[in-house]
Amino acid sequence: MGMVGGGRGAFIGAVHRMAANLDGKIELVAGAFSADPKKSKLSGQDFHLDPNRVYASYEEMAKAEAALPADERIDFVSIVVRNNMHYAVAKCFLEHGFNVICDKPMTFTLKEGKQLKKIVEKSGKVFALTHNYTGYPMVKEARDMVQKGKLGRILKIVTEYPQGYAVGDITAKASGAIDSWRADPAVAGISNCIGDIGTHAENLGRYITGLEIEELCAELTAFIPGRELDDDGNVLIRYKGGAKGILYASQISGGDENNLNIRIYGEKASLEWHQEHPNELIVKYADKPRQIYRRGNDYLCKAAQENTRTPFGHPEAFIEAFANVYLAAAKAIAAEVEGKKMPKNLDFPNVDDGLEGMAFIESVVKSSKAKAKWTKFIKA
Amino acid sequence: MGMVGGGRGAFIGAVHRMAANLDGKIELVAGAFSADPKKSKLSGQDFHLDPNRVYASYEEMAKAEAALPADERIDFVSIVVRNNMHYAVAKCFLEHGFNVICDKPMTFTLKEGKQLKKIVEKSGKVFALTHNYTGYPMVKEARDMVQKGKLGRILKIVTEYPQGYAVGDITAKASGAIDSWRADPAVAGISNCIGDIGTHAENLGRYITGLEIEELCAELTAFIPGRELDDDGNVLIRYKGGAKGILYASQISGGDENNLNIRIYGEKASLEWHQEHPNELIVKYADKPRQIYRRGNDYLCKAAQENTRTPFGHPEAFIEAFANVYLAAAKAIAAEVEGKKMPKNLDFPNVDDGLEGMAFIESVVKSSKAKAKWTKFIKA
Amino acid sequence: MGMVGGGRGAFIGAVHRMAANLDGKIELVAGAFSADPKKSKLSGQDFHLDPNRVYASYEEMAKAEAALPADERIDFVSIVVRNNMHYAVAKCFLEHGFNVICDKPMTFTLKEGKQLKKIVEKSGKVFALTHNYTGYPMVKEARDMVQKGKLGRILKIVTEYPQGYAVGDITAKASGAIDSWRADPAVAGISNCIGDIGTHAENLGRYITGLEIEELCAELTAFIPGRELDDDGNVLIRYKGGAKGILYASQISGGDENNLNIRIYGEKASLEWHQEHPNELIVKYADKPRQIYRRGNDYLCKAAQENTRTPFGHPEAFIEAFANVYLAAAKAIAAEVEGKKMPKNLDFPNVDDGLEGMAFIESVVKSSKAKAKWTKFIKA
Amino acid sequence: MGMVGGGRGAFIGAVHRMAANLDGKIELVAGAFSADPKKSKLSGQDFHLDPNRVYASYEEMAKAEAALPADERIDFVSIVVRNNMHYAVAKCFLEHGFNVICDKPMTFTLKEGKQLKKIVEKSGKVFALTHNYTGYPMVKEARDMVQKGKLGRILKIVTEYPQGYAVGDITAKASGAIDSWRADPAVAGISNCIGDIGTHAENLGRYITGLEIEELCAELTAFIPGRELDDDGNVLIRYKGGAKGILYASQISGGDENNLNIRIYGEKASLEWHQEHPNELIVKYADKPRQIYRRGNDYLCKAAQENTRTPFGHPEAFIEAFANVYLAAAKAIAAEVEGKKMPKNLDFPNVDDGLEGMAFIESVVKSSKAKAKWTKFIKA
Structure with a gap:
């Protein structure tokens, strides 16, 4: 694979590389790791790459790699740049004939998202979006339970995503965080917190239940002084079919780390999953003992078993x-790449999921601006 | 003490009696345990009471007890009847010169609540409301921490109160629960779920933080077919001073039991308390290890220590x-009763708390009817 | 009821009174609360007793109460004095025709225990021992599961009882705890830690499983300088029928509070119960999801349901x-008292349980003195 | 790196490869993956290796790799064969000039272990043993706390390692597990359960506390019919300096998975760590709130921070x-390999740890055979 972004010091780039390395089936061979060509070169050295395949820009990389013989060039590019660049980089590589794995949120705006979808479809290439939380085996088990009807009709979904890493910026005199690109509308888009982590929460609920949002009623808050974009957002949701929901995301919930969790209540049973204790899925009944499903057991569904290593x-x-x-x-x-038939039941987030996420961001921001008025979910 | 309501088979009456018995300082000596005089008598036998002091009605009881010599009559009455009777019974006993301990919600309507407040003030008697969750020592510790500024300015409050006991009524062919008095507007008032347990959640947050609600935006749902009143309610809150909140209460969250919990996020520290694990208070920091405060330890505040028995x-x-x-x-x-000076710092819920609860119910219902529009908190 | 011991400042006496009060069916009417007659009188005032029935000594009390008319005198006495007095007080009241509820360990020595058993049998009176942990509903559920064969043959039992309250005495210059009567062989008997809490652990395992100890291999330690008696004890156990066990009790496990817990492993299923989270019973299977049984549910056994109040x-x-x-x-x-037939299936610890506890203490001390040699369990 | 063992279907080989892959710094380039040359070849294909470097035997591999130019041959070999082969394979590669990473237990016997130590020392090569649990960052934090004296003198260590995967073999009519090589003394050595997982438990305690075992008193049990070797072992321990310990390991604790956990009690503070929730370290005090140290925070020690990726x-x-x-x-x-000076403070288990593990196995078996007699720890 190749990588755009993710040079020295970048968090998510390193995660992408470890995820790619883990099974010994994907090899990083090329990259444009930084907008700064020098930094890109140094990063390439860190990764022991052939210097000829460490590029000064993503455009150069796309062109050069495309010019390589088919059995030498990268099979796909992993895009881990800032939000406002996702579209341009993805477009460039897709149009040069490469498959793409892209970080989220998918694009800078919903409009860009729609354009990207067209480009993906036209290209015939694979486009994957790293809504990584759906990769957990017990999340797949949860989805399987819903699909098999074990919960019955779903009544309520509560999705929480409190983080606390930014709380210090509220009182900090000279806040480094204000300068964070995530807080800069020109780079992050119209939302910080909902864009960055709220979309994960939305994606998680949709992945498990398949329910679509009909209307929502949201309030975004920027607690950090000087901030234009939200660092906290609370959303009431009406799903198609009558289920109700609460979803919130926060970066100022001091002392919480990455506490994404979801509770799904059905007529027959309820589910609870906590990202910080990902190996367990709690299944609750009104008239039976609770059950704790644990990763790695034979009683789990096929998808949960196949996505497990230990x-x-x-x-x-x-x-x-x-x-x-x-x-x-x-x-x-x-x-x-091999020109074979696409396997069935491929289970990774794609351009449609990305589009839903962009629509979610725009719907939430619209509702919040209208003072938490119930707002129809914007068509993705 | 005397008791009105709480005869055979009633849940909350039995809890009131155990609570009164526990320390061997309060003795049940009289009661009108049921609107059915026969049932009242039988209940009196269960409690080994003097049959002369088991009454056929609360009016009879108030009159008869008031006629007894001062050292024989009850010191206070415990009111555990249905919501729509709270006001009349409390009024009757207060006007006959008795102190009152009353179950919640305080009255049938906010208007009744305001009248009751006047009656209480005029009577000079003690009026206590059993928002029992504030009686937990670790809740008192939480309040003490907030009051001492250990959390700094409060930013966000998340209060959840999911129960699941009613979920079976959604699909039950012949639902006994539809006939439940809690679901009957003529008995329960304008809300079921928010009135019954939402008020506990509201009271808990206010008790700990002292924050007042400025505006709220709510959606109530009746999932159970045939129901007029809510069995689920979700509320976004704006507190005076800028904190934001989410509060929800539910009776159809299948498999949850009595899972009241609260998280309070401040600039300096955050708190988390779960009613089902009441002996622990979790204190979280952005830059220090979490701390688990545990009941019964010398490091706790005075109030937490004084409200502990083991x-x-x-x-x-x-x-x-x-x-x-x-x-x-x-x-x-x-x-x-002894005509002594009232002790300072008495810590039990009173008529003002009851009034706030009634205002909360009315505000939530109003907002929900207005389709979750931000609604000013109705003056209590 | 009457009480011997448990005057001002005594912990366990207060617990006994609250336990007796809770259901409003038992009334404290007499007592000899302290060997110090003055302190006994003052305690009697605290409990609002008739001064004529607050006695200067237990002998006086037994005699005076026995002289009262049958419908006035106490029905039973609750004995909460120090270990070395249990036997004499119990004997005295039994021989004066009173039923007895006694704190544990039952007697000062096994020999005394055997004598007490004879006295109890001869008296025809009820003798109950407050191994209170067997009163928990989920412990009764555990027992029911074992009896119904849900675990299959039991293979292993791990019982832990770490407390940490005495750890400070290890380094304290002037240790108040050394003076504790529990550490004084003349008052506590041949063991402190095993006698005080190890017997609870032993009783809990036997109550749930019914298994009898065949041999044990123990090491007792006195970590606190100047102590003659153990403050920590570790025991390997061989049960009759082939199960193996580990049991330990400790008072120097700093930071643990009253962390009694037990794990029972069977061929078909395993159980886990933690006293500090007593409302849950964890049931584990090798090939199925774990189940969490929770107090108060209809799916529990009759005994678990009948021993529940909320x-x-x-x-x-x-x-x-x-x-x-x-x-x-x-x-x-x-x-x-009423001369009726004794109800069947009475479920409280009795003189035989007390005797087993004394035999356990003596067996453990014997094995420890023999340098952890496997020691046959001493016949109770 | 090269690998010996770990072909198709082998669990631990796959883990070693993922661990090696994760950071993109180690590449598998050669192997003798099975004693069956054909299976070895097929496994090499699975890993996309150059067929020339997939060998039919470890001897062939050592010889061939040693014959390659220095910049082509493997830098080290990872040994994941059965216990009885560890010594021979390690010896062979060390003597051919290769560094070694070896699975545990280190050798078949303590005697072999002592010989291996000599070979390692003579070779001047690196020998690492995969006692992987010491790789957890919070275990390193625990060790750091002990080393900095935060616990004071250590009083007691409780180390538990219950697994339940073999419980089904107790009642299975045709037990596949009896045929397991782990249960075969000719392959596994003198112990199954203590050798396989008891050594991890022993290593974990020693890694954190540095305490050495002085004496131990053990009982091993083979619950599975037809088994010669233990599937359950309980050990009482006396550490040098006066601390006491309990250590147990089990494979028949049905429903437990890989529940290694350790509690270390000191005069000033106590620690608790659970392998199944590895991101937390619980620190307990007798007079202060508990603290939960969590991986990834700046307040952790250097070693805990450096051994973290997310x-x-x-x-x-x-x-x-x-x-x-x-x-x-x-x-x-x-x-x-580069002939540089060995870095200081290298933190991985080595040949001495392996030797301690072998001594532990032999001491436990000796004590158990002597009917749990206190047995001096055999000199490693």
């Missing part, structure tokens, strides 16, 4: 889930 | 918390 | 469990 | 800990 009790976590997204995408990419 | 590790729970409300109210009642 | 999710704890022992004993006592 | 709340688990052992060993190997 036996029960040998916990798996964030990187393994991320790697599951990579592995699933890689299977599709391998089929594409 | 050493650390010998868990206390629901009845003990309930008994703390009774004990605190009993101290005030003893002072009133 | 609905699910409204947690019960230490005092309620203690009160279950009192209630069960009170039923037997009521039958005895 | 930010707090993005959990890490088994493979990452395993990879930490590989990374640390790889640094030493890189220094050796």
